[in-house]
Amino acid sequence: MTANTPEKSRAQSLGQYLANVRTTKRMSLREVEEACAGVVSNAYLSQLEHDKISKPSPNILHALAEVYAVPYATLMAKAGYITETQKPKQKSGRHAQVPTFATDDLTTEEEEALLEYLAFLRSRKGGGK
Amino acid sequence: MTANTPEKSRAQSLGQYLANVRTTKRMSLREVEEACAGVVSNAYLSQLEHDKISKPSPNILHALAEVYAVPYATLMAKAGYITETQKPKQKSGRHAQVPTFATDDLTTEEEEALLEYLAFLRSRKGGGK
DNA sequence: ATCATCTGCTAAGTATATCAAGCAGTCAAG
DNA sequence: CTTGACTGCTTGATATACTTAGCAGATGAT
Numbered sequence: 001m002t003a004n005t006p007e008k009s010r011a012q013s014l015g016q017y018l019a020n021v022r023t024t025k026r027m028s029l030r031e032v033e034e035a036c037a038g039v040v041s042n043a044y045l046s047q048l049e050h051d052k053i054s055k056p057s058p059n060i061l062h063a064l065a066e067v068y069a070v071p072y073a074t075l076m077a078k079a080g081y082i083t084e085t086q087k088p089k090q091k092s093g094r095h096a097q098v099p100t101f102a103t104d105d106l107t108t109e110e111e112e113a114l115l116e117y118l119a120f121l122r123s124r125k126g127g128g129k
Numbered sequence: 130m131t132a133n134t135p136e137k138s139r140a141q142s143l144g145q146y147l148a149n150v151r152t153t154k155r156m157s158l159r160e161v162e163e164a165c166a167g168v169v170s171n172a173y174l175s176q177l178e179h180d181k182i183s184k185p186s187p188n189i190l191h192a193l194a195e196v197y198a199v200p201y202a203t204l205m206a207k208a209g210y211i212t213e214t215q216k217p218k219q220k221s222g223r224h225a226q227v228p229t230f231a232t233d234d235l236t237t238e239e240e241e242a243l244l245e246y247l248a249f250l251r252s253r254k255g256g257g258k
Numbered sequence: 259a260t261c262a263t264c265t266g267c268t269a270a271g272t273a274t275a276t277c278a279a280g281c282a283g284t285c286a287a288g
Numbered sequence: 289c290t291t292g293a294c295t296g297c298t299t300g301a302t303a304t305a306c307t308t309a310g311c312a313g314a315t316g317a318t
Contacts (some may be wrong), residue, residue, distance in 0.1 A: 081187040108250040170277050
């Protein structure tokens with residue numbers, strides 16, 4: 001009940017998350033398709049990002065997790081395949097080992113902007129939990 | 130590895146495993162269907178046990194895991210959805226150091242928010258060089 | 259202006275997971 | 289014997305995951 005407020009958590013849908021990650025990595029739909037070795041087609045990826053697929057195959061999610069370098073469990077969770085037995089706490093955990101931010105991929109400008117935004121976020125929330 | 134199979138450590142297919150468990154518990158196909166609250170039909174369970182289904186939905190496997198009281202990860206592994214004891218794979222360089230963004234200090238919410246913001250920044254055409 | 263090559267996206271088709279219904283066999287009464 | 293309630297199993301139909309082919313817009317070079 002500490003972090004059971006869904007209004008604040010704003011958990012992204014699978015599609016939203018996939019789209020954000022791909023945009024961040026600056027990859028096109030067809031680049032991802034190639035990186036997946038044909039496991040995912042660019043057309044299907046587009047449908048995934050628009051939440052047109054309700055139950056994607058774990059194979060697809062696993063391939064995307066590899067290409068995007070995000071934890072497989074995260075995609076599985078967002079797809080609704082709740083793995084409560086082996087899913088990291090998403091409540092008030094202060095540590096997400098998600099290496100989504102490859103800093104060598106960030107420009108100085110972006111890094112500063114993100115830092116500023118993060119500071120803004122945290123100042124809003126106060127001291128966390 | 131395979132520390133859960135009490136007697137047989139023979140690598141059996143998903144269907145054989147499911148049939149084995151059900152027989153051990155002395156449940157009929159329709160009993161399992163009822164116990165799953167309609168998530169799995171008896172007809173489908175029969176096909177599953179005969180390995181007629183190549184890629185069953187994780188939802189089905191999860192329901193069966195609950196009814197049979199076997200680990201979900203085991204069924205997922207036998208279904209071919211990777212191996213559950215294989216997750217540490219962020220050792221392969223590429224982006225190991227995250228100086229400014231201590232990602233281990235980011236909550237999931239913050240990470241998503243930053244990703245979204247970064248995606249927004251970069252979607253602003255001409256963000257690169 | 260016309261190509262050329264990207265981008266994301268969609269429409270139509272194929273493959274397959276999943277279900278409802280029914281079939282054949284077994285066993286225990288009546 | 290028949291009837292009924294079980295059993296596992298198959299079949300035909302439907303939903304949907306997924307692909308191939310293509311479209312419209314943007315950008316850039318000739």
